Amino acid sequence: MVNSVTKIDQIETMILDVPTIRGHVLSMATMRTQTAVLVKIRFADGSEGIGEGTTIGGLSYGAESPESIQSAIATYISPALLGRDGNDVNGAIQLIGRLVKGNRIAKAAVEIALWDGLGKRLGVPVSQLFGGAVHEKLPVAWTLASGNSDTDIAEAEEMIETRRHNIFKLKIGKRSVREDVAHVARIKKAVGDAASVRVDVNTAWSLQDARWGLKGLQDAGCELVEQPVQARYRKAMAELARGYEIAVMADEALNGPEDALAVVAGRAADVFAVKVAQSGGLKRASEVIAIGEAAGLGLYGGTMLETGLGTAAALQLFATVERLHWGTEFFGPLLLTDEILAEPIVYRDFCVETPKGNGIGATLDPDKIAFFRRDGGRTVKA
Ligand code: MUC
Numbered sequence: 337m338v339n340s341v342t343k344i345d346q347i348e349t350m351i352l353d354v355p356t357i358r359g360h361v362l363s364m365a366t367m368r369t370q371t372a373v374l375v376k377i378r379f380a381d382g383s384e385g386i387g388e389g390t391t392i393g394g395l396s397y398g399a400e401s402p403e404s405i406q407s408a409i410a411t412y413i414s415p416a417l418l419g420r421d422g423n424d425v426n427g428a429i430q431l432i433g434r435l436v437k438g439n440r441i442a443k444a445a446v447e448i449a450l451w452d453g454l455g456k457r458l459g460v461p462v463s464q465l466f467g468g469a470v471h472e473k474l475p476v477a478w479t480l481a482s483g484n485s486d487t488d489i490a491e492a493e494e495m496i497e498t499r500r501h502n503i504f505k506l507k508i509g510k511r512s513v514r515e516d517v518a519h520v521a522r523i524k525k526a527v528g529d530a531a532s533v534r535v536d537v538n539t540a541w542s543l544q545d546a547r548w549g550l551k552g553l554q555d556a557g558c559e560l561v562e563q564p565v566q567a568r569y570r571k572a573m574a575e576l577a578r579g580y581e582i583a584v585m586a587d588e589a590l591n592g593p594e595d596a597l598a599v600v601a602g603r604a605a606d607v608f609a610v611k612v613a614q615s616g617g618l619k620r621a622s623e624v625i626a627i628g629e630a631a632g633l634g635l636y637g638g639t640m641l642e643t644g645l646g647t648a649a650a651l652q653l654f655a656t657v658e659r660l661h662w663g664t665e666f667f668g669p670l671l672l673t674d675e676i677l678a679e680p681i682v683y684r685d686f687c688v689e690t691p692k693g694n695g696i697g698a699t700l701d702p703d704k705i706a707f708f709r710r711d712g713g714r715t716v717k718a
């Protein structure tokens with residue numbers, strides 16, 4: 337029976353376009369703006385839950401765009417949820433799973449808002465709903481992706497100096513393998529033992545490129561390579577994971593628990609980059625984590641460069657994970673020119689802190705939302 341007090345009354349979606357502090361050069365796109373999709377759910381008792389479902393570089397990273405995320409939520413997911421008990425998060429996940437195929441980022445945005453509402457009503461952080469936090473802070477990487485080696489070195493040195501980051505992920509795959517390896521080697525030489533250097537190829541290499549690339553990166557002192565080849569090339573990933581000492585991490589290949597199982601079965605990675613959005617929400621991400629843990633793989637908290645909202649949600653889950661061997665990259669809000677939360681997430685001593693407070697621990701700044709939101713928000717009411 338539906339609890340009339342916690343009934344889902346209204347679901348609003350909006351798109352925000354927030355400029356980035358510099359061009360973020362990835363193998364498939366250069367970002368100058370990050371486009372976030374936010375969800376606000378209103379419950380009958382007046383409580384609210386907020387969520388975020390964000391992707392990278394329009395449609396160049398994956399199959400969902402900001403506009404498709406908004407449309408999937410407003411047209412297909414919201415009508416099915418209106419009038420249901422907001423406390424029944426698992427029931428909502430199961431129902432949406434039956435009604436909507438794929439569209440994991442859209443599902444994640446709504447699910448985060450449901451967990452947030454539930455946590456707020458119960459007066460507990462979402463981490464408590466996942467068994468309780470075992471970390472107050474987590475190591476956080478920064479991505480060097482200005483497109484220029486000298487600028488990247490200066491950025492890395494400043495981050496180390498100010499104790500903000502000592503893990504760097506370099507975005508490569510746009511230039512030739514030889515040029516990319518030289519770029520990584522220069523940066524590793526500049527930071528030395530003061531920082532861990534890793535790379536993300538975002539699927540740009542063929543297997544042949546990747547063989548040369550991994551050999552060169554390994555010799556340069558790079559510790560990990562993320563998604564060197566296309567997501568579906570699991571055999572190539574397995575060959576690379578087996579053939580070199582450098583760790584091979586799956587990112588684009590990991591869309592939820594079924595993929596996680598396939599990657600494990602095919603020995604196609606040493607490490608999982610677990611992304612809440614790509615997994616389809618906090619619950620599915622927790623299942624990806626469980627599969628990685630059971631298989632003895634390394635774990636890393638991945639990001640879709642979400643604002644503080646999505647970042648807070650991810651922190652709630654990852655704070656409950658026993659061992660994150662490779663740390664996290666939950667730096668999304670730092671890449672944006674403006675903060676959209678009333679209380680920014682805290683970064684210090686090479687770590688990101690789990691926000692305090694109930695639900696996901698994030699409150700939106702209404703002025704910033706009004707400033708950055710695109711026309712055309714969509715609200716579906718019971
Ligand atoms: C990705 O592919 O991992 C995460 C950090 C960053 O700079 O880009 C993203 C996307």
Ligand code: MG
Pocket residue numbers: 536538562563587588609
């Ligand atoms: Mg990646």
